[in-house]
Amino acid sequence: MKVVFLLFDSLNRHALSCYGNKQHLTPNFDRLAERSVQFERHFVGSLPCMPARRDIQTGRLNFLHRGWGPLEPFDHSVADILRSAGVITHLITDHYHYFEDGGAGFHGRYSSWEFIRGQEKDKWQPQFLENEALYKNKYEKNQHDFSTDINSKLPYFINREYLEKNQQFPLAQCFDQGIDFLKKNGNKDQWLLHLELFDPHEPFFAPERFLKNYPEALSGKIFDWPSYGRTDISPSLLNKLRANYSALIDACDHYLGLFLDEMDQQNLWEDTWVILTTDHGLLLGEKEFLGKNRPPFYNEVAHIPLFIAPPNSFNCSPQKSKVLTQTIDIMPTILDIFKQNIPKQVTGYSLLPLMQKYSEKKSRYGCIFGQFGSAINFTDGRYSYFMYPLDPQVGDLYQYTLMPSHMRTFFEVADFKDAQIIKSLPFSQGFPVWRLPVNPDTKANMVKRYPLLDAKTVLFDLDEDPDQRKPLNDLDLEISIRKKIIRLMMENDAPEELFSLYGLELNKINVSST
Known part of the structure; x- marks a missing residue:
């Protein structure tokens, strides 16, 4: 058996045309949806980034016991369980939080892993502040943050200069690596490819060719990174921010399409599962808020997309499912695909029985x-x-x-x-x-x-x-x-x-x- 697990970060459900967005078309997300069980009532578990990933790895809720932190020594990790059972588990990611103090223990559970550098505050390029005037002229004042504090935005400004100069975009590199994995290993069996993208998380940094349809994003200074809290910016800046997010969604859709092309070319749909989801959404002015963490967890944040495209051999036709699901169900579902026992500590549920129409299993009550x-x-x-x-x-x-x-x-x-x-x-x-x-x-x-x-x-x-x-x-x-x-x-x-x-x-x- 083979599984591709695609995890985006901050992928808003309402930004996708297959979930009802009529103004913004996402043809490749739609293309996957046409092969999938598209879950209509899928919700987050723990927030934000690393708490959600602990939910994904362990099939348990993180937020009742702990904030942001590493994988625990006692945690059952889906990657570790599969690796121990002889399944090759490979992680490709540009999600740099895995490599900070509060993300320890995750990537080491995989058989192998690849880390693409340069997203957001990734401490990658040396942080010599030689061009502060350049950054002030290039970016809107609202996101000026040039301190040397460990949480400052300075790494982004420096990383972006390097990435633009060398035309290296982490999103593209991740998908290139994923396609390369399929080319080399598509004909092999018993593997899990976990392809994880930091995008479309802020800062909403898309290659310029995806910005051509969004004049608001290209006009004036760059504004692609909101502060979490109330929407205290002008309507023009809000439009600029949303345009940058939309361009990044287009980029995600484009590179997803290249990946699906490779799936088509090798006819991997015969024996390969594809699961696509995100950790959470975010607010872009809805309810008069920006971001997450501080505002209430409205559906813009909590109600997220989930697609599961089964291989042709699985008795399930594409459909839109109304069953209630959440992030902790990913881990037991993957274990079930590989016919591995689900540890008793897991509180999520395998979704495989719910995907088959003949199943009488009921969904969760809440x-x-x-x-x-x-x-x-x-x-x-x-x-x-x-x-x-x-x-x-x-x-x-x-x-x-x-x-x-x-x-x-x-x-x-x-x-x-x-x-x-x-x-x-x-x-x-x-x-x-x-x-x-x-x-x-x-x-x-x-x-x-x-x-x-x-x-x-x-x-x-x-x-x-x-x-x-x-x-x-x-x-x-x-x-x-x-x-x-x-x-x-x-x-x-x-x-x-x-x-x-x-x-x-x-x-x-x-x-x-x-």
């Missing part, structure tokens, strides 16, 4: 998703519910980890104040773990870095209000949903303190905060 320390969000496909802590500034919040790293740094000594060692968690396979209280005074924790906006517990009816503009006031429905959230939290081994933090009690529902 799913929870979110970001560590933010809302615990719920959807059943009909309703969406954002449930915030009773008081975000008060209450116990702990990280449970053996790998104490933030995104780009290790934990500080202050992070270990009042730390405890817990003998084991239900899913940690006997490993002890640190129980570390979140310290608001430490520099690198993302709870502090991304203060929440509009942190109000609200309920929406997606059928009647798909744009999520009109919160419902339905106490009985809210109580019913909160009971489902409790059940889902328990199924995912949520720490006891979270039930109190979010106003949930195991024996009764406290709705006074809502």
Whole structure:
């Protein structure tokens, strides 16, 4: 058996014509959709980037126990399970977060891997700031950030100069490497190709030939990287930002098409699965917000695309599926394809039975998703519910980890104040773990870095209000949903303190905060 797993970053569902976008055509995403089960109710699990990837690798939710961090020693990794079973697992990626402190442990689980350099803040080219005036003249003031801080945008400006000068675009290089893998190994068996693209994540840096249809992007100074938060930019800058994103979507579509051409040329559809999805979306002015992490997880962020194109030998015709799925289902689905046992710690479900029309298996009754320390969000496909802590500034919040790293740094000594060692968690396979209280005074924790906006517990009816503009006031429905959230939290081994933090009690529902 063979599997191609294509993972984009920040690929908005509503940007694709196969998901209903009539103004922006994406013919190659459509082309894959025509071969696929296109999932219409697919949602995120944990956010943002590396928490989502831990969900993908392990089939478990990250955000209830930990923020951004490495793969844990006790985690079941789909890449490692397959490699141990004799499947060749190859990772091609330009997603540089894998190679920072907070992304350790992921790429090493593969049989082999290829890393393409130069995206976003990848610490690639030496950061000598010799051309600050050039950068100030080239980029809009809104994204001027030339400090030497580890989180500054300076690496992007320097990397981009090098990439443009040498006509090396990471997106193109990744797909070139993927096509080369197919050319060399398409006729072999028992492999997983994980082809992962950082695009269309910000900065929205597309080769110039994809910008020709977007005059707003080409006029004036470059503005391709929004700050997360409220939309506090002019309409012209917002249009420029959206144009740059659209051009990058066109680039993603183009290179996907070249990859599909190679699939066609080798007739790999006979015995190869193709799975395509993303980690999350982002807001580009919708609901008057930009980005993710800080605003509520509206459907622009949480409702994401998923295509699974089975080989011709699998008893399944192309269709649009209404079953409710989420990110943690990817791992058990891939294991099921390779006929590997799914570890008992996995809380996701294989989607293979749901893809076959004769299956009587029912889909999940709901799913929870979110970001560590933010809302615990719920959807059943009909309703969406954002449930915030009773008081975000008060209450116990702990990280449970053996790998104490933030995104780009290790934990500080202050992070270990009042730390405890817990003998084991239900899913940690006997490993002890640190129980570390979140310290608001430490520099690198993302709870502090991304203060929440509009942190109000609200309920929406997606059928009647798909744009999520009109919160419902339905106490009985809210109580019913909160009971489902409790059940889902328990199924995912949520720490006891979270039930109190979010106003949930195991024996009764406290709705006074809502």
